[in-house]
Amino acid sequence: MAPAESPRAGCEGDHRPPGRVPGRAGRRRAIVLGAVHLLIALHLLHWVFAGTTVSPVEPSESMYTLENGEVNAGFIFFIVAILSTAVLGRWFCGWACHMVALQDLCGWIMRKMGIKPQPFRSRLLASVPYLLAFYMFMWPTVKRWSFPWLEQQIPSLVAWFTPLSPWPGFTDHLMVQDFWATFPSLLVAIPFLLICGFACVYLLGAKGFCTYGCPYGAFFSVADRIAPMTIVANMDACETCGLCTANCTSNVQISKEIHIHGQVVDPGCMKCLDCVNVCPNGVLSYGRARGGMALWGPRKRKSALKSHLSLTGEILLALVFTVTWFSWRGVYEQIPLLMATGIALCTTFLVFKSSHLIQRRDTSLQKIPLHKGGATSGAGRVVLAVTFLVVLMTVSAGQTRWTQNRAQMNFALAEVNLDQVLIRGQDPVPEETKVAAARAVEHLRDLLRFDRGGYALIEPTGTVLEEKIGYMSAVAGDLEQAREWWQKALEENPNDDVLLRYGQLVELQEGPEALAAWLETVRTEHGTRNAILSLRADLGRRQAFIALEQGNPLAAARHLQALIGWLGENPGLLDDIALLL
Structure with missing residues (x-):
């Protein structure tokens, strides 16, 4: 092998040479990724027409296996993908991941627009995927085994976390009817694609989300370290042209790595093979790694990753990321983990770039001057405004998330069976439970939108808040407020639970006759819902029983006869009427 030379300017990956050379590997990969999306579409169509289908083939489904014991197709697929990565290297990300396809598409569109996103490099943010992987796949098990002990030692700490039920054992969930249950709504999906696609690619570089935000990539990265296959180089033919680095969309500094190690050692390499295809001298190939299978050692020495930040800068941005992530994670009961990660990454970069804009004399973003010669450009002012x-x-999301957490804590403390509140003759609700319910109402009302008297930008979908506020108001003893909020919930989403509780409240406040009249009204509006029939049957039987106790069997029979119009000619009901007559 010829002596290693220092790569020419442009080979380090920080300043790429102009002109990106397309290759056959990229087109082949695009075809494969397109086929993956076609299979996803066919899977979805099968569910639409059949009503039942294989559970989502998505690595995130593994969370439900580890947390609830639900063995699904996503878990099996994820295990197979990790095992194959341990043999072939990190192939899945480059050839089968829909998020990579999204980022590649965004990068392709930007290049067509003349925008060539440069990679942002941070050592601490590169650890985010590993932390997310722990949070998603290991934290539930840690909680399940450690929290019983912690609950005895520090109960106030445990109260801040969502409780977990005991391990239920493994159950079969390979086939599902509600295919879309674990996916976000369209309202969330579109911003997710824009943030984790275009925004992350533009700000962080091609596959920026994969580098700094993908928890599945953490598993593939570890598996890649023991894989016997990687991108290897024949340095005798290398002219250090830098085309390999220029064409790498995984942001790997290939030219530098092959000069140091004779192969690519960065586990961020997704085996796209663009570098292999573009090399004019055939230096690179996909083959057996030098140094054998080892997590550490010559085969997998640390890649030559540079950072754009000092240690202090790394720590400060890590704090910004952490605060932002916790502010957005699960806020409004809508923002999923990966979307919160994308928001946190983009926010962190914007804070970083804005700080440079304020502190430095010359600053640019993707070759667009933001601050030049001490003067802020129009683009710079836009960046500051967006930041x-x-x-x-x-800040608003963080305040909402804090309020949401407090509401959940008090809701859990005040949760009782509403029969205890809405049916006469039950044991009274303890005073401390009423206090917790009143606090829950206060926090839940803060979660309403600004135009409804709260502080949130958006609300959870449906009537979740209305139902919860009504529930807690009833427990707190404010039945008028409970009725008001349940009425709002019924106007938007008349589900059986709210219908049942509202009917019980009507009878408690106004008596059986008022309930009967209300049931006639709601039957006209909503039909014979289960809750409506249940309330009417219970009311009719109780009225008949009271009449019978008063020595009036004919009145009792009339009450039961009235139920025929609701329940039909039920044999048991007819027998009761005949007996009374």
Whole structure:
């Protein structure tokens, strides 16, 4: 092998040479990724027409296996993908991941627009995927085994976390009817694609989300370290042209790595093979790694990753990321983990770039001058304005998330069977439970939108808040407020639970006759719902029983006869009427 030379300018990956050379590997990969999306579409169509289908083939489904014991197709697929990565290297990300397809598409569109996103490099943020992997796949088990002990030692700490039920054992969930149950709504999906696609690619570089935000990539990265296959180089033919680095969309500094190690050692390499295809001298190939299978050692020495930040800068941005992530994670009961990660990454970069814009004489973003010669350009003012807006939204989301957490804590403390509140003759609700319910109402009302008297930008979908506020108001003893909020819930989403509780409240406040009249009204509006029939049957039987106790069997029979119009000619009901007559 010829002596290793220092790569020419442009080979380090920080300043790429102009002109990206397309290759056959990229087109082949695009075809494969397109086929993956076609299979996803066919899977979805099968569910639409059949009503039952294989559970989502998505690595995130593994969370439900580890947390609830639900063995699904996603878990099996994820295990197979990890095992194959341990043999072939990190192939799945480059050839089968829909998120990579999204980022590649965004990068392709940007290149067509003349935008060539440069990679942002941070050592601490590169650890985010590993932390997310722990949170998603290991934290539930840690909680399940450690929290019983912690609950005895530090109960106030445990109260801040969502409780977990005991391990239920493994159950079969390979086939499902509600295929879309674990996926976000369209309202969330579109911003997710824009944030984790276009925004992350533009700000962080091609596959920026994969590098800094993908928890599944953490598993593939570890498996890649023991894989016997990687991108290897024949350095005798290398002219250090830098085309390999220029064409790598995984942001790997290939030219530098092959000069140091004779192969690519960065586990971020997704085996796209663009570098292999573009090399004019055939230096690179996909083959057996030098150094054998080892997590550490010559085969898998640390890649030559540079950072754009000092240690202090790394720590400060890590704090910004952490605060932003916790502010957005699960807020409004809508923002999923990966979307919160994308928001946190983009916010962190904007804060980083804005700080440079303020502190440095010359600053640019993707070759667009933001601050030059001490003067802020129009683009710079836009970046500052966007950063300010994003930070303001993050503060609002954080305040909402805090309130949401407090509401959940008090809700859990005040949760009782509403029969205890809405049916006469039950044991009274303890005073401390009423106090917790009143606090829950206060926090839940803060979660309403600004135009409804709260502090949130958006609300959970449906009537979740109305139902919960009504529930807690009833427990707290404020039945008028409970009725008001349940009425709002019924106007938007008349589900059986709210119908049942509202009917019980009507009878408690106004008596059986008022309930009977209300049931006639709601039957006209909503039909014979189960809750309506249940309330009417219970009311009719109780009225008949009271009449019978008063020595009036004919009145009792009339009450039961009235039920025929509701329940039909039920044999048991007819027998009761005949007996009374």
